[in-house]
Amino acid sequence: MAKVIMLGTGSGGTIELYNTCFIIQNKLGSFLVDTGGSIEIIKRLKQSNIDLRDIKNIFISHSHTDHVLGLIWMFKKMSTMIIHGEIKEKINIYCNSVVYETIKGVASYVLPPKLMEAVYSIINFVILNDRDMHVINGINYEFFDIMAKGTMQYGFECNIEGNRFIFLGDENMNSLLNSRVARADYIMHEAFCLDSEETKFHAYEKNHSTALSAAQKLSELEVKNIILYHTEETHGNKRKELYTKEAREVFKGNIIVPNDLEVIEIVRKLTK
Numbered sequence: 001m002a003k004v005i006m007l008g009t010g011s012g013g014t015i016e017l018y019n020t021c022f023i024i025q026n027k028l029g030s031f032l033v034d035t036g037g038s039i040e041i042i043k044r045l046k047q048s049n050i051d052l053r054d055i056k057n058i059f060i061s062h063s064h065t066d067h068v069l070g071l072i073w074m075f076k077k078m079s080t081m082i083i084h085g086e087i088k089e090k091i092n093i094y095c096n097s098v099v100y101e102t103i104k105g106v107a108s109y110v111l112p113p114k115l116m117e118a119v120y121s122i123i124n125f126v127i128l129n130d131r132d133m134h135v136i137n138g139i140n141y142e143f144f145d146i147m148a149k150g151t152m153q154y155g156f157e158c159n160i161e162g163n164r165f166i167f168l169g170d171e172n173m174n175s176l177l178n179s180r181v182a183r184a185d186y187i188m189h190e191a192f193c194l195d196s197e198e199t200k201f202h203a204y205e206k207n208h209s210t211a212l213s214a215a216q217k218l219s220e221l222e223v224k225n226i227i228l229y230h231t232e233e234t235h236g237n238k239r240k241e242l243y244t245k246e247a248r249e250v251f252k253g254n255i256i257v258p259n260d261l262e263v264i265e266i267v268r269k270l271t272k
Contacts, residue, residue, distance in 0.1 A: 002026040002139075002160045004264040006229070007044040008036050011170075011192055011208075012066035014233045018044055018260055019066035020170065020190075024160070025050075028137040032058045033167065035070030042077055047261055052077060053087050057136045059143075060095040061169045062153035063102040072106055079115035082122055094126045094134065094143065098152045128154055147174040149207045160186075162269035170230045172209045173217060182221045185269060189214045190230035191257075194246050201232055215247035215255070225254040227264065 003025045010017030019036035021044075032055050035041045045052055052074065060068055071093075081087045095103070103125075107116055126134065130145040141158045148171045157166045163185035170190040173181065181187060192208035193201035203210050209217075211228055218226050228243055235242050243257040256264060 001268070002266045004227070004266065005030075005048050005050075006258040006260060006262050006264065007041065007048060009229045009231060009258055009260050009262075010233055011190075011230045012037070012064060014231075016236075017231070017233045019070075020230045021067070021070065023048065023050060024137075024139070026137055026139070026160075029057070030055055031136050031139075034059070034061055034067040035074060037066040037069040039070075039073040041070035041073060044261070053081065056089060056091055058091065058093045059154075059156070060093065060099045060103070061155065061167075062096070062148070062151050063099045064151065064170075067170075068099065068102055069106070071103060072110060075107060075119045076111060076115065079111070079118045082118040087122060090122055090124050092124050092126055092136075094128055096128050096145075096152050096154050100125055100127055144180070146171065147176055160266045163266055165266070171207045172204075172213070178221060181218070181223065184221075184223050186225045186227065186266070187218055187223045188227045188229065189218060191215075191228040191243060191247075192230060193232050194242060196246070211243040211246040211257075212250060215249075215251035219251045219253075223253060225256065226251060227256045227258065229258065231257075 005023040005025060007021045008018030010019055018040050021034035021036045024031045030050050078087060128143045131142060133142045139158050141156045143154050143156045146153050146155045146169045153169045155167045155169045165186040166184050167188040190209055191211040191214045192203040193210055195210035195212035198210050240257045244255050247255045
């Protein structure tokens, strides 16, 4: 059985919730998707019983601070481990060209050359183009440009335990992706706020969705399971209940509004 471990589920400005990032884990390893925006990523990995030394594949969807800056803190932590021989194997970082330039630029300003020399000795940057395919921990991934209105942003499609699983980044889904998304088993889609509070959080002007608008679109596309994330945090412990209730108004399938550190088990799909 494969698992999705939600290290964080918050949007870029959350404090109590960590910024959205997660692990796809199976018996062959842990694949880190985004890193959040702070040193909290190190703590979240530890809380999830994931050893930093065991992460050999990382995907950064886009260059915003709440997705890429956690990687810089990982570099700082990893550099000492590399220098002392605790990490020896290559680490693949999958990203688009804008993310690559961002990582290199930020790291050059904030980390000492000695540390970055150690990090770059084991880092293999895989610069992605639209529809590039790679096998990671035995799973076939197709990375694709989500055609975001903001900075260049990539998502991916893969097959997990027989389920067609798609991650759509953190912008409102472009309708040009409808044919890809239609009838998927699992879709990960952002939901910045409740539709009833859109005028408070201004999701649409930020190219984001609400729980209702995301669920409506995915219902029309006959998606079976939706995972909603990248939310605001004002509802505390009631967030899961409120977002699920709003999405349920228009979506009849399975709705998952995960908490930070929640584990989502992806059960093998039975074939007829």
